[in-house]
Amino acid sequence: MNKLPYVQPEREVFYCLGILLLVISALAETKKGKKVLTIDKLQSFYFLASRPDFLNSVLVLAGKTSLAIDEVDYYTVETISLNIDELFDRQRILQMIKILSSKDYMDAGYSKTDGYFFNLTYEGHIAASKLEGSYFEKVRGFIERISAFQSYSPNKINGYIKSVLVRG
Numbered sequence: 001m002n003k004l005p006y007v008q009p010e011r012e013v014f015y016c017l018g019i020l021l022l023v024i025s026a027l028a029e030t031k032k033g034k035k036v037l038t039i040d041k042l043q044s045f046y047f048l049a050s051r052p053d054f055l056n057s058v059l060v061l062a063g064k065t066s067l068a069i070d071e072v073d074y075y076t077v078e079t080i081s082l083n084i085d086e087l088f089d090r091q092r093i094l095q096m097i098k099i100l101s102s103k104d105y106m107d108a109g110y111s112k113t114d115g116y117f118f119n120l121t122y123e124g125h126i127a128a129s130k131l132e133g134s135y136f137e138k139v140r141g142f143i144e145r146i147s148a149f150q151s152y153s154p155n156k157i158n159g160y161i162k163s164v165l166v167r168g
Contacts, residue, residue, distance in 0.1 A: 005010035013099075016050075018131050019139055020096050021105065021120070023049050025128035026143045028119040030150055035109060039093070042118055044161060047087045049142050057164040064148045067141070084165065100124065110166040 023045050028037040048055040056066045058103075086092060097118070100106040106125030108119045120128060149157050 013096075017099060018136060019050050020046055020093075020100065021124065022131060022136065022139055023146075024100075024106065024118055024120050024144055026140070027126060027147060027150055028117070028121055035111075035119065035157040036150050037118045038114055039090070039116060039118070040156060041150075041157065042097075042153065043087065043090065043093045045143075045146050045149070046093065047084075047161070048146050049139055050086075052138070052142050053118065054161075054164060055142055057167075058160045059145060059148070061161050061163055067145055070138075087161065103127075116124045127164070138164070 020042075023042065024037060027041075027045055029035055048058060052067060052069050056069060059066050072139060101108075103123070104121055105127055107119050107121050107124075109119070111117065149160075
């Protein structure tokens with residue numbers, strides 16, 4: 001008898017790339033058109049977008065409006081045993097950036113003061129708009145709340161994240 005493989009959704013590459021596309025699509029620029037999505041912010045925003053329970057804790061700590069999260073999002077393996085590797089694994093986010101860039105979905109600009117800024121190309125925006133289904137709709141809602149941190153420095157965002165990690 002063959003065993004079926006157990007696939008962890010949060011590790012499935014297409015799932016992760018979809019979340020990353022949505023994060024870049026929504027958070028690369030402010031409403032005034034200022035590019036703000038550096039590699040540090042991208043990594044933090046991706047981490048928060050894929051962990052709604054943790055995002056809620058960060059929102060509350062920052063004095064922002066919390067999310068209404070479904071029960072299924074509270075009681076997952078990820079919330080019971082939080083894996084923070086993605087918060088510190090720069091190589092993983094760079095691999096996902098390479099994949100999106102190879103598909104001509106991403107573009108990058110450079111600033112001497114802040115380094116690289118990431119954005120989607122026209123093709124990337126089309127791909128992001130085609131992501132459908134209830135889970136991706138939830139992720140869009142999470143990202144909408146993350147937009148409150150767009151103007152924050154990466155250090156300030158990571159400070160909130162670290163405070164939540166320390167509190168447990």
